[in-house]
Amino acid sequence: MSAILTVKDLGISFGSNHVLKSVNFQLNEGEVLGVIGPNGAGKTVMLNVLTGILKPTKGTITFEGKEISKEGITDRCKGGIGRTFQVPRPFEKMTVFENIMVGGVFGGRMSEKQAKEEALRVAETIGLSDKLSLFAGKLGLLDRKRLEIGRALATQPKILLLDEVGGGLTESEVESIIQLVKTVKAQGVSVIWIEHIIRTMLEGTDRVLLLADGVDVVCGKPMEVMNSKEVSRVYMGGGDDEA
Numbered sequence: 001m002s003a004i005l006t007v008k009d010l011g012i013s014f015g016s017n018h019v020l021k022s023v024n025f026q027l028n029e030g031e032v033l034g035v036i037g038p039n040g041a042g043k044t045v046m047l048n049v050l051t052g053i054l055k056p057t058k059g060t061i062t063f064e065g066k067e068i069s070k071e072g073i074t075d076r077c078k079g080g081i082g083r084t085f086q087v088p089r090p091f092e093k094m095t096v097f098e099n100i101m102v103g104g105v106f107g108g109r110m111s112e113k114q115a116k117e118e119a120l121r122v123a124e125t126i127g128l129s130d131k132l133s134l135f136a137g138k139l140g141l142l143d144r145k146r147l148e149i150g151r152a153l154a155t156q157p158k159i160l161l162l163d164e165v166g167g168g169l170t171e172s173e174v175e176s177i178i179q180l181v182k183t184v185k186a187q188g189v190s191v192i193w194i195e196h197i198i199r200t201m202l203e204g205t206d207r208v209l210l211l212a213d214g215v216d217v218v219c220g221k222p223m224e225v226m227n228s229k230e231v232s233r234v235y236m237g238g239g240d241d242e243a
């Protein structure tokens, strides 16, 4: 399987706080890679480094064969890296349709007519076609999360970075997000999905990466990682003496 994104020896420090010491992994084309790790492990910081919000102290990020570590946020978005934020931040006084359009226009690869058509397609994907004229501020949490994903999809990403989209949702709502991510994957988008909810990692991802102590501790099939001695050690302080 070919890599769409390769991260090598990625590090970032804030003063003496070495949040990421050396992170290495690859995202394969068309896969959903889950990222887990304890609170404060640096998962969101890693997404911010991948999107260009934060500059790494060291290491390289290669996207479709091109080194992008020094590119800014706009270039990375236009190049095909889209993201959601942990707390959805729609423009509350704009409609659902307008919010999705903003994503398309920011992506910058479409005419206004194409952006409108794309917004309608995205609305269908995220299940908000019947709420296009509602103000985003009127949406409930699940629909806000859907819209957050839609705004990112409207930039036509090749890679979608999801930051805890399942947080705060009920079981059945989480299930609908898992299904939505599967739809996005089926449309050919590669996904990195940070989440604390174990079910999303087991049911919604192809591989899972454990981030802890500033490094990529283990990466592999979801069930294998969840049952690994590394996860046991990081979350429960055990597992060191296992083979």
Ligand SMILES: Nc1ncnc2c1ncn2[C@@H]1O[C@H](COP(=O)(O)OP(=O)(O)OP(=O)(O)O)[C@@H](O)[C@H]1O
Binding pocket: 014, 017, 019, 037, 038, 039, 040, 041, 042, 043, 044, 045, 046
């Ligand atoms: N801009 C910043 N300046 C200084 N320190 C920061 C900055 N951003 C994040 N940190 C620190 O980096 C560490 C990792 O934070 P981050 O939000 O990435 O963790 P996380 O793994 O996403 O945690 P959670 O699962 O709780 O969301 C924390 O100690 C945080 O205080």
